[in-house]
Amino acid sequence: MASLGELERAVMDLLWAGHEAATANTLRDRLATTTEAKGDAAGHEGKELAVTTVLTVLSRLEKKGLVERERGMRPHRYQAVSSREDHTAELMHEVLGSAPDREAVLARFIGSVTDSEAETLRKLLGHI
Amino acid sequence: MASLGELERAVMDLLWAGHEAATANTLRDRLATTTEAKGDAAGHEGKELAVTTVLTVLSRLEKKGLVERERGMRPHRYQAVSSREDHTAELMHEVLGSAPDREAVLARFIGSVTDSEAETLRKLLGHI
DNA sequence: TCAAAGTTCTACGTCACGTAGAAAAATTGC
DNA sequence: GCAATTTTTCTACGTGACGTAGAACTTTGA
Secondary structure: OOOOOHHHHHHHHHHHHOOOOEOHHHHHHHHHHHHHHHOOOOOOOOOOOOHHHHHHHHHHHHHOOOEEEEOOOOOOEEEEOOOHHHHHHHHHHHHHHOOOOHHHHHHHHHHOOOHHHHHHHHHHHHOO | OOOOOHHHHHHHHHHHHOOOOEOHHHHHHHHHHHHHHHOOOOOOOOOOOOHHHHHHHHHHHHHOOOEEEEOOOOOOEEEEOOOHHHHHHHHHHHHHHOOOOHHHHHHHHHHOOOHHHHHHHHHHOOOO
């Protein structure tokens, strides 16, 4: 119960990037700019979504527990509940837990980790 | 592009469990038995699905690259392409790769790993 | 009090997935 | 060799998630 759609993901990325709370309007604008880069080479002007679209997505993300909003201020402010790193790490644990033999999975996992990542892991495991 | 539905997951679990190739019929039977346990306390007799249902799911899993079938034999034999551990580890890598700062994610990840898992990791990463 | 800005409700199209019948193809038992 | 049976493929429908947004309701600012 944690998979995100394309737009939901894009919104989370924005919230995670500049991690202060943002309004739906701000997000809508940033989405247009962000999408711009992804569009086909030629200046395919990032299309602005309707604010309601962004609001719907934010509501769904809130329901999923990924986003929380301050209802005090009038243009509600939205922000990610946890950092991208925390969320991603949590996801990794979920995946890991989906297999009976966790240690066997870890073995395979380590097998295909980059050198620098292995180094990072060694350090982290050192002082625990 | 790797999330599984409930039934798809159940089928993969069976293929991963007894990891010889199996026919759609065999799988349908095992699904009934397996489901039995999950049903409400009272002997809620695992309901047998139509074989076509199982076949459809197997086709979809094949298309997703998780299952392969031997078309030689007539009742086709199906088997998982990779072990559950390999598949799970691969998923973990996918998740890890979905964040820009992989090392930061690893830090959080390690932070909430069990002791025995940490031990396993140390061994796998070699001394030091 | 009104217009403007913001929020909630409702809704539609699409796609994945559970589910399976109908039709086509292959096997098997006589 | 042919009918009965098994297996596979095609087609399809219901449901729920997600992208998308208009309509309607609420709050704010002048």
